[in-house]
Amino acid sequence: MSEKRRAVGTNCASHPDIFGNRFRVLTDDLLRHILFFLPANEAVQTCMLGQRWRNLWKTALGLRIVCGGENEPESVKEIQVFMYHLLLLRGDPPLETCVICLNDVEYDEMLCVNLWIRHVLLRNVRFLSLKPYMDESLLFEVNNVPIASQRLIRLELSFIQFNNSFLDFSRCPALEVLEISFSSFSGCNRISSESLKSLTIRSSSFRMRHRTRVYTPNLVSLLLEVGSCRAPLLQRMPSLVNAILELSNSDMDRCFNSNPGDCSDKNCISCYEIDGDARNSVILQGLSEAEDLVLISDTGSFIFRRDLNRAPIFSNLKRLILNEYWCVSIDLIADLTPLSYMLQHSPILEKLTLQLFCKGINNKVEIIGNPDSTGAPAVTSHLKIVKVQCEVFDNIVGQVSVFGKDKCKSQGRRRRQTLFVMPLDTNDVPYTGTSLQGGRVYICDLGLGGSPVAIVRLDKPHCRFG
DSSP states (O other): OOHHHHHHHHHHHHOTTTTHHHHTTSOHHHHHHHHTTSOHHHHHHGGGSOGGGTTGGGGOSEEEEEESSTTSOSOHHHHHHHHHHHHHHHOSOOOSEEEEEESSOOGGGHHHHHHHHHHHHHTTOSEEEEEEOOBTTBOEEOOSSOOOOSSOOEEEEESEEOOTTTTBOTTOTTOOEEEEESOBOTTOOEEEOSSOOEEEEEEEBOOSSSOOEEEOTTOOEEEEEEOSSOOOEEOOOTTOOEEEEEEOSOSSSOOSSOTTSOOOOTTOTTTSOOTTTTTSOSSGGGGTTOSEEEEEEOTTOOHHHHHHTTOOOOTTOOEEEEEGGGGSOOOOGGGOOHHHHHHHTOTTOOEEEEEESOOGGGOSEEEEEEEOOTTOTTSOTTOOEEEEEESSOBHHHHHHTSOOOOOEEETTEEEOOOSEEOOOOGGGSOOBSSOEETTEEOOOOOSSSOOOOOOEEEEEEEEEEO
16 A cells, blocks of 8 residues: 555544534435546545445445546556456445446457446446447447346437447337437447437438338437438337437438439439338338427438328428428429428428528528418418528528429419518618519529429518628
8 A cells, every 4th residue: 555545544544524524414325426426436435535435435326437538547448457346346236327438448448348338237227328439430339239227217329339239129118318429320220119208319320221220109309310321211200299300411312313312223322222211201201290390401312302202291290490402392293392392291380490501590690470371272371480591691592582382384384383472671681692572582493403483472571680
């Protein structure tokens, strides 16, 4: 024992209440809760504070295993022996919370970390957060065994390479919240949970040749960001209330022969049928029971447009947020734009927001109005508020702001039906373009190969410019 440690131990032994007076009013249960906020190695060191503290760390409600950060052990190797003794001496008391946050994990250290994960699951942990960062080219490989825990309620996973078994939660009957970020589903066929209520997937990649199926029949809330590879196939979610879907930079769900993604070219690696997705909806049918939807996509992806051909009905939808993707005219069934289709197939829609070339709260211009549904069959009587948000009201936004059309051919010409017209005071709008005429915003095409769409009409608009 070092001189410093011997001095500390002697001092505490001769003055057993030196720290006791300060914490005497706190119950043991509260102290066990406080110990969770300390890294595991520091929580164990509290046993030297006095007689009362000697065994508190063994029954602490939480465990925080960390390395690689400031004032933390440098590597997994440095804490490997410590963790072996900690888990052995801690015994059987259940855990409420466990956080495993490791930096610079080496490939040969994954085995021991997987053993730590299994150990805390055996201790009936209710909240588990796992963030084992390796380096930019590697992801942590979890054991190819399903998670089994009767008490696990919340699971957070980052920097993980998933396999076919790990995300099978049939043995986790209490699991309600799953959050995944910066991970890969390239080896995962299916995510399944009967109990899950909330699912969040951010900044993760999926499979290239097949679609990962998501089976969560009792899901209430969904946030899904799809970057590279194929969008997952969402199965029916009858309990869904709100969902946010963002398809961006997809390098597989786009066709260079035909924009809707049905070019019928057997050699097209983007459009060929995958697990029956040429006949079935990939995303929208699974979201059709939601009350609140945010649907964002880059213009190259065909998933949403092809899903519309499966004719989903959004019978519960009340609030809808879309981006400029939905305003580009593409020939679909009944010659509808994606936005027009959504309006016609959302019978109780109350609020529509268009975020044009901006995202979230980044908009500097917001136009709010009450739509006039007279003579516009695509607009339901329930629709009370329409918002158009953009960063700058320029020529492109003026073109996109006209959203929706109902067209037919008459003597070789297209007839366009007005869904909305937005009367604006042009003196108050920082506009530079040619689409504003007589205080109205007219819809033109975007130069992306689609037909011109109709104009937008709003009564009693309110304009806000920031």
